[in-house]
Amino acid sequence: MGTDADTAIELLESLTPLWWQGAIVFFLLGDSLTTFVGYQMHTVVEASPVAAWFISTYGILLLVPVKVAVVCGFYGLYRVTPRPHDIGVPLGLCALGFVVTVWNSAVIVAALL
Numbered sequence: 074m075g076t077d078a079d080t081a082i083e084l085l086e087s088l089t090p091l092w093w094q095g096a097i098v099f100f101l102l103g104d105s106l107t108t109f110v111g112y113q114m115h116t117v118v119e120a121s122p123v124a125a126w127f128i129s130t131y132g133i134l135l136l137v138p139v140k141v142a143v144v145c146g147f148y149g150l151y152r153v154t155p156r157p158h159d160i161g162v163p164l165g166l167c168a169l170g171f172v173v174t175v176w177n178s179a180v181i182v183a184a185l186l
Contacts, residue, residue, distance in 0.1 A: 083159045085164065090164035096147075100170025101140050107177030109133060116184045 108124075111117040114131055119125035128136060144166070149163040 085160045086157060089163060091161060092160070092167045093148075095167035096163050097168070098170070099174045100166050101137075101144055103174030104170055104177065105137050105140060107181060108136065110182055111177055111184075114181065114184050117180055145155055163171055181183060 108119070110121075112128070119128060124136075127139070147162055147166050151159050154162060
């Protein structure tokens with residue numbers, strides 16, 4: 074007989090494709106799009122010193138291939154992580170992407186007001 078924890082883990086695992094889709098939508102597309110929009114506004118700056126250095130050194134267009142490589146790297150980590158711990162990889166990437174996309178969007182809206 075399964076416990077409540079087993080049921081929760083099974084539910085999270087059954088939603089794995091959704092977490093990967095969310096990671097792509099929020100981490101890859103949402104963060105990239107809001108970063109591009111923010112950089113077009115002269116009142117918005119990149120808060121992350123690593124991202125600011127990267128963009129100033131290599132340009133904003135290289136951001137997307139790097140983010141694709143990061144997602145691919147996390148997918149590799151997902152493949153080698155034993156179950157049920159592997160679910161944390163896409164779930165964490167999805168959550169991070171969501172938070173960053175919402176934050177960037179809020180900064181853009183605030184700059185427009």
